[in-house]
Amino acid sequence: MSYVVSANRLDDGSVVYFTDQGRWSNQVDDAKIVSREDLEETLRVGRRSEEQNIVVACYEVEVGSGHSIHPVRLRERIRSHGPTVGDHQSRPAGGPEG
Amino acid sequence: MYVYDSIDKSLLNQRVAEFRDQVRRRLDGELTEDQFKPLRLMNGLYLQLHAYMLRVAIPYGxxxxxxxxxxxxxxxTYDRGYGHFTTRQNIQYNWIELSTAPDLLYDLSEIDLHAIQTSGNCIRNVTADPYAGAAADERDDPRVWSEIIRQWSTFHPEFSFLPRKFKIAVTGADADRAAIKFHDIGLKIVHDDAGELGFEVYVGGGQGRTPIVAPLINSFLPAKDLLRYLDAVLRVYNRHGRRDNIYKARVKILVQSLGVEAFKSQVDAEFGLLDPVLLAVDDEEVSRIREMFALPFLRADEIAGVRLEETFAESPDLRLWSESNTHAHKTPGYTIVTLSLKPIGGIPGDATAEQMYAIADLADRFSLGEVRVTYTQNLVLPHVRQADLFVLWSELDRLGLATPNVGLATDIIACPGLDYCSLANARSIPISQRISERFADLESQHDIGPLDIRISGCINACGHHHAGHIGILGVDKKGEERYQLTLGGQGNAESAVGKIVGPGFDEDGIVDAVETIVSTYLTIRTAGELFSQTLERTGHAPFKERLYDRG
Structure with a gap:
């Protein structure tokens, strides 16, 4: 099983993912993929960002394998790609950020 | 409309300043998230699935x-150009940023709006009949009493740390357009035999995990004792309500566990201890508030209805719309107009900024500057001259707000569901959209007649599915969305909780199931029989048979 670490950015609430560079990106495809064995360490590093008041509510998201990062749970897929309904599907702009 | 006085404004300004400082301290790290979260919630700011969500209070709608x-x-300015009107007559914005939330609240305060106590374990927005002050069947204006309750409950020092949230609703008519018996306290304005004004008091209703129709605990509470009695109820709840289990913390659980009579006795005892003078509802204050809600003189027009019939003859579409979307006003020649926020295939309860600006202008032109929000997620212009109906309807049609479906199959209540809400287990909006499209034919809807379809994305039941004629509850079954079907709920004065029909359905199956339910009704109904009446007559059996027929 594989995982990524997600949170919400404190100041704007947007969904972010922890990257290989140790930063936070709005794009799930930028996320650092880790195994179950490495998950705890990645969460620990990610939670430092909570202490630094960069993000809140850091947690793990199980992802499937493939070319792009695909969260297993529907809830996480919606969270990563936005609401599935109507006109309100635009995502906040953003790339890797601290 | 109620006009803020210096006390109201001062409280609001202080609150805005206080929250601005709290946000600064959170962003600077002086406050931890655990410290900040309850403060944020008391100002209606949630951290939801995609972003912060702000719930703005619209007192009594x-x-x-x-x-x-x-x-x-x-x-x-602060969101993505739209808002969502909720089942508690509030509005929610889904894409708020914490850093600009203080500016947002400041902007709201300039027009006496706020997000105070729209979340948290406190007394929430008091809701009321959206036809208040206009309805022909109204005994007294529930806004007067809702405003008195609002003032009493705002920043109440004793009731700011309740076991759980607390919701109060008020109706001024026998027709319950506020679902009062599904609230923690429901109040119905009545007169006693001597003609004195008072309330029937219902306590312990709710939906969610444990849906209950509130029992009556006081058949006549004199108006002057309103706040003293509410204080007594809240004190009993505050003292005995459970704080160990979030799922058993509402007052409905306390009423059921004590028993209605024992609960009532405790309230009466507490009532007896409270100072009758301190909490007496002052006649002068009632008059002052009532005056603010008083209508200007409306010239009655006894023949407006006749002229309207002539207009209907030339415009069948106007007639169709009027049949579902207007309601009798107490002044002849006037009517109450509901703006449907349920366009076919649309998102229930959503309105764009452009629509909201236009509705404000229409309110000024046609409705004495007043707009109301219904708990069914529509809007109301309460004081429209029948002579203006055609012009208004034409404007609403242009704006996409004239779908003639109020109270019909596509007037669906749906919570935001898994598309927006971090508590949800399943999506509700796409189901609502597909059902709406399935029943798009307007003449068919009018033929089917009144039909409440309500959809919740989780057991918290913000979509009021328990009270729907057809209720749909989304669940997560082994990672897949699944939908349970209930029948027989009622959100009006008859108030009833729906019952599960049988095994659930997937997202395709639930739409087909609703169509099967409706077609069964059309097959077995007697002349003039409404859906709810047929269901009461036949029970679930014929519907279950069609739904689960494996032959």
Whole structure:
């Protein structure tokens, strides 16, 4: 099983993912993929960002394998790609950020 | 409309300043998230699935046109150009940023709007009949009493740390357009045999995990004792309500566990201890507030209805719309107009900033500057001259707000569901959209007649599915969305909780199931029989048979 670490950015609430560079990106495809064995360490590093008041509510998201990062749970897929309904599907702009 | 006095404004300004400082301290790290979260919630700011969500209070669902303009401004300035009207007559914005939330609240405060106590374990927004002050069947204006309750409950020092949230609703008519018996306290305005004004008091209703129709605990509470009695109820709840289990913390659980009579006795005992003078509802204050809600003189027009019939003859579409979307006003020649926020295939309860600005203008032109929000997620212009109906309807049609479906199959209540809400287990909006499209034919809807379809994305039941004629509850079954079907709920004065029909359905199956239910009804109904009446006559059996027929 594989995982990524997600949170919400404190100041704007947007969904972010922890990257290989140790930063936070709005794009799930930028996320650092880790195994179950490495998950705890990645969460620990990610939670430092909570202490630094960069993000809140850091947690793990199980992802499937493939070319792009695909969260297993529907809830996480919606969270990563936005609401599935109507006109309100635009995502906040953003790339890797601290 | 109620006009803020210096006390109201001062409290609001202080609150805005206080929250600005709290946000600064959170962003600076002086406050931890654990410290900040309850403060944020008491100002209606949630951290949801995609972003912060702000719930703005619309006291008893009543807005001025200027307030509606401000809500539009908030949508286009701080959000993505739209807002969502909720089942508690509030408005929610889904894409708020914490860093600009203080500016947003400041902007709201300029027009006497706020997000105070729209979340947290406190007394929430008091809701009321959206036809208040206009309905022909009204005994007294519930806004007067809702405003008195609002003032009593705002920043109440004793009731700011309740076991759980607390919701109060008020109706001024026998027809319950506020679902009062599904609230923690429901109040119905009545007169006693001597003609004195008072309330029937219902305590311990709710939906969610444990849906209960509130029992009556006081058949006549004199108006002057209103706040003293509410204080007594809240004190008993505050003292004995459970704080160890979030799922058993509402007052409905306390009423059921003590028993209605024992609960009532405790309230009466507490009532006896409270100072009758301190909490007496002052006649002068009631008059002052009542005066603010008084209508200007409306010239009655006894023959407006006749002229309208002539207009209907030339415009069948106007007639169709009028049949579902207007309601009798107490002044002849006037009518109450409901703006449907349920366009076919649309998102229930959503309005764009452009629509909100336009509605404000229409309110000024046609409805004395007043707009109301219904708990069924529509809007109301309460004081429209019948002579203006054609012009208004034409404007609404242009704006996409004239779908003639109020109270019909596509007037669906749906919570935001898994598309927006971090508590949800399944999506509700796409189901609502597909059902709406399935029943799009308007003449068919009118033929089917009144039909409440309500959809919740989780057991918290924000979509009021328990009280729907057809209720749909989304669940997560081994990672897949699944939908349970209930039948027989009622959100009006008859108030009833729906019952599960049988095994659930997937997202395709639930739409087919609703169509099967309706077609079964059309097959077995007697002449003039409404859906709810047929269901009461036949029970679930014929519907279950068609739904689960494996032959």
């Amino acid at each position: 009543a807005l001025s046109s200027d307030q509606m303009r401000k809500l539009a401004y908030i949508a286009e």
